[in-house]
Amino acid sequence: xxxxxxxxxxxxxxxxxxxxxxxxxxxxxxxxxxxxxxxxxxxxxxxxxxxxxxxxxxxxxxxxxxxxxxxxxxxxxxxxxxxxxxxxxxxxxxxxxxxxxxxxxxxxxxxxxxxxxxxxxxxxxxxxxxxxxxxxxxxxxxxxxxxxxxxxxxxxxxxxxxxxxxxxxxxxxxxxxxxxxxxxxxxxxxxxxxxxxxxxxxxxxxxxxxxxxxxxxxxxxxxxxxxxxxxxxxxxxxxxxxxxxxxxxxxxxxxxxxxxxxxxxxxxxxxxxxxxxxxxxxxxxxxxxxxxxxxxxxxxxxxxxxxxxxxxxxxxxxxxxxxxxxxxxxxxxxxxxxxxxxxxxxxxxxxxxxxxxxxxxxxxxxxxxxxxxxxxxxxxxxxxxxxxxxxxxxxxxxxxxxxxxxxxxxxxxxxxxxxxxxxxxxxxxxxxxxxxxxxxxxxxxxxxxxxxxxxxxxxxxxxxxxxxxxxxxxxxxxxxxxxxxxx
Ligand code: NAD
Numbered sequence: 001x002x003x004x005x006x007x008x009x010x011x012x013x014x015x016x017x018x019x020x021x022x023x024x025x026x027x028x029x030x031x032x033x034x035x036x037x038x039x040x041x042x043x044x045x046x047x048x049x050x051x052x053x054x055x056x057x058x059x060x061x062x063x064x065x066x067x068x069x070x071x072x073x074x075x076x077x078x079x080x081x082x083x084x085x086x087x088x089x090x091x092x093x094x095x096x097x098x099x100x101x102x103x104x105x106x107x108x109x110x111x112x113x114x115x116x117x118x119x120x121x122x123x124x125x126x127x128x129x130x131x132x133x134x135x136x137x138x139x140x141x142x143x144x145x146x147x148x149x150x151x152x153x154x155x156x157x158x159x160x161x162x163x164x165x166x167x168x169x170x171x172x173x174x175x176x177x178x179x180x181x182x183x184x185x186x187x188x189x190x191x192x193x194x195x196x197x198x199x200x201x202x203x204x205x206x207x208x209x210x211x212x213x214x215x216x217x218x219x220x221x222x223x224x225x226x227x228x229x230x231x232x233x234x235x236x237x238x239x240x241x242x243x244x245x246x247x248x249x250x251x252x253x254x255x256x257x258x259x260x261x262x263x264x265x266x267x268x269x270x271x272x273x274x275x276x277x278x279x280x281x282x283x284x285x286x287x288x289x290x291x292x293x294x295x296x297x298x299x300x301x302x303x304x305x306x307x308x309x310x311x312x313x314x315x316x317x318x319x320x321x322x323x324x325x326x327x328x329x330x331x332x333x334x335x336x337x338x339x340x341x342x343x344x345x346x347x348x349x350x351x352x353x354x355x356x357x358x359x360x361x362x363x364x365x366x367x368x369x370x371x372x373x374x375x376x377x378x379x380x381x382x383x384x385x386x387x388x389x390x391x392x393x394x395x396x397x398x399x400x401x402x403x404x405x406x407x408x409x410x411x412x413x414x415x416x417x418x419x420x421x422x423x424x425x426x427x428x429x430x431x432x433x434x435x436x437x438x439x440x441x442x443x444x445x446x447x448x449x450x451x452x453x454x455x456x457x458x459x460x461x462x463x464x465x466x467x468x469x470x471x472x473x474x475x476x477x478x479x480x481x482x483x484x485x486x487x
Contacts, residue, residue, distance in 0.1 A: 015053035016201025030096030033369030042209035057202030096328030144172030167473035256419030266424035338394030418460035
């Protein structure tokens, strides 16, 4: 394929320098369908160089005080914030998400990730116990582990990558990060700010490329003792297998099939707009998005009518238009996959109430070849249907009726995933009861996506292993030792 000179060409960032690669992958603008960027197609050689740089930088970085590291993280946060608009524009163009979402969610959160861990690293304490009868005190000490391998997905590119880089380097590790080959631009932009922020060469290395080549080289590298991965359950299985011979420490943040449970005493004026967001925000491409909505029978019809009528109002189109609610999906292949679920549901006898195949989508001239689809609501889907069991990861949500609390808990738990759930009810006792029994790492009641980064984030069952958060990330990115002193 021939490329015009205007293409953006990314380079790996190794040992504080941008380094060209011998081969490149095309990266598409999802809202136009055009190739606009070339991403290094790194492999073993590039990963080797990055790991070497990270290893070299480790002794000095790990011996800095938490306060010194904290100041550097804060400086980096300030620099990203200063360029917030440029980062937001780049994220929207690269990923297809709306500029509004990138401006208000992705980039502010990337900034906050650095600020949060710059602060939290100053406040950890270790344990100490005394055994007076034998004249001993015991205490724990924590130290950074070494070179951390960080692998992130395409849905919230800089947000999720910095959610790993920030705690890893705050704890004194050095890192080799590999963003998704489909969304690499904001990680590359961040690399341009590292030196100015005072991050020493080799502390943060970024290697771009595919999962099969660059990702796997990182996972298999013997000098990378820990891998923090966010992505699909299938890839996590592969990473687990590949890292097993090295007994690596793994943190796995994976997919979801998240239920919303709406009881008949829910405040629908709050519930409907929030459930629309939880279903369709970021084109439904958030691991925490709702895709199974269980509504108690008494309000089922009313809910469905109001929900569908509001979903139809969502404006889909050019992501750089600030009045647009939903942008483009990440790729042509992903769009086809998401659409295929709607077709399967129809073939099974479910009813598509709005969106794909039902309503027509009018796109601006420049976006005709983009990967767009409308928010889609499906009703009368069987619990066994693939649409109710598998992660679709697009703007498709299924609405079904239920009768009792006991029944809905069982049905909500009847999938392989266990990441997030929402519960809507004004009965406080019920909210607690249901939240306790849901197999889900996160339960939001009468709200969605309100996060306190101090607390654990992560999933059960096929949604992951381990948790991330102030204490959890600190524990993951440090090695603990128990020391006994006899006097
Ligand atoms: P993916 O698993 O295809 O890719 C994720 C990352 O892993 C990419 O950087 C990819 O290049 C890399 N990769 C792929 N194969 C690899 C291999 N063999 N070895 C090493 N690395 C490899 O996932 P995706 O399609 O980019 O992202 C969507 C998925 O991520 C969804 O399942 C979504 O639910 C999940 N996700 C989970 C969370 C969470 O916090 N739990 C957050 C966001 C997204």
